[in-house]
Amino acid sequence: MVKHSLAPGQLDEYRRRGYLLLPSLLDSSTLATLHEVIDALVAEALSSGSEGVVELEPESPDGEPIARRLYDPFERHQAFRDLCVDTRLLGGIESLIGPDIGLHHSKLNMKPSHVGSAVEWHQDLAYFPHTNDDLVTALIYLDDATLENGCLQVIPGLHKAYLDHHDEDGRFSGLITDRLLQDETSRAEPLAAPAGSVILMHCLLPHSSLPNRSSKGRRTLIFEYRASDALPILYSPRAVGTEEKARHLRGKPARFARLAGPPPLIPRLENNQSLYQLQEETLARRESGERPGS
Numbered sequence: 001m002v003k004h005s006l007a008p009g010q011l012d013e014y015r016r017r018g019y020l021l022l023p024s025l026l027d028s029s030t031l032a033t034l035h036e037v038i039d040a041l042v043a044e045a046l047s048s049g050s051e052g053v054v055e056l057e058p059e060s061p062d063g064e065p066i067a068r069r070l071y072d073p074f075e076r077h078q079a080f081r082d083l084c085v086d087t088r089l090l091g092g093i094e095s096l097i098g099p100d101i102g103l104h105h106s107k108l109n110m111k112p113s114h115v116g117s118a119v120e121w122h123q124d125l126a127y128f129p130h131t132n133d134d135l136v137t138a139l140i141y142l143d144d145a146t147l148e149n150g151c152l153q154v155i156p157g158l159h160k161a162y163l164d165h166h167d168e169d170g171r172f173s174g175l176i177t178d179r180l181l182q183d184e185t186s187r188a189e190p191l192a193a194p195a196g197s198v199i200l201m202h203c204l205l206p207h208s209s210l211p212n213r214s215s216k217g218r219r220t221l222i223f224e225y226r227a228s229d230a231l232p233i234l235y236s237p238r239a240v241g242t243e244e245k246a247r248h249l250r251g252k253p254a255r256f257a258r259l260a261g262p263p264p265l266i267p268r269l270e271n272n273q274s275l276y277q278l279q280e281e282t283l284a285r286r287e288s289g290e291r292p293g294s
Helices: 008-017 028-048 078-084 087-097 180-187 237-243 275-288
Strands: 019-022 054-056 067-071 101-109 119-122 135-141 152-154 198-202 207-209 220-227 247-250
Touching: 008 019, 008 087, 028 054, 028 067, 028 078, 078 101, 078 220, 087 101, 087 135, 087 198, 087 220, 087 247, 119 275
Parallel strands: none
Antiparallel strands: 019 198, 054 067, 067 101, 101 220, 101 247, 119 207, 135 198, 135 220, 152 207
């Protein structure tokens, strides 16, 4: 048996609900190391004005820049690389998608106190469709996640198909526009959990988070794992840039792509904006009353 593999009941829960919450999986020592590394990387990026390292919150109470995302942490420090292949994570990932595992991308969302941005309802795989849906998002709570600081919300069981993320004019909005969502949000479940908890989430499970209006920040480290034979089917600047940083982690690299899962919707991405930027532009258009195609 693979170390830290999931139990049959956990596998059933993941397949039925589209996610699995593993409370307090990481110890305080691991968290302390990551906190120290993150503080140093963010401080250096803000002081040097390095582009492409962090994304900033659009608003700041005192006018000083506040980071809301650290890009590609796997590429920036050994501590993230070590955690990405830690058996505490890979054991569960292997239980879900098999022994041949790659990393599609990594990121760190910050949710700083009082100004942490909301994330609207979306599916991860809508941004980067693959030949199959054997991709698992590992969301690692580095701080306590509560209702007050905008913990993750999910709609259990709604991970069997792609939902549309395009406006009426065909523009990719970065958030779910499918009418089905309107009937399902009443079932949304907030996933509050202590620091060190890990959520293993199917790449098609709709999820969101509210703004952080509390006095404490909330950081979430994200690794997007994929089966080695799950390969991207979209050619775009975003896809090319991501694939340059994709890594094979365990098992055998794939010789053939596997075609399986629900038919993917192809996003019409006009630029390389982040999720935050795409969603904010969409909401701004709606508030201004801009009509599709204008």
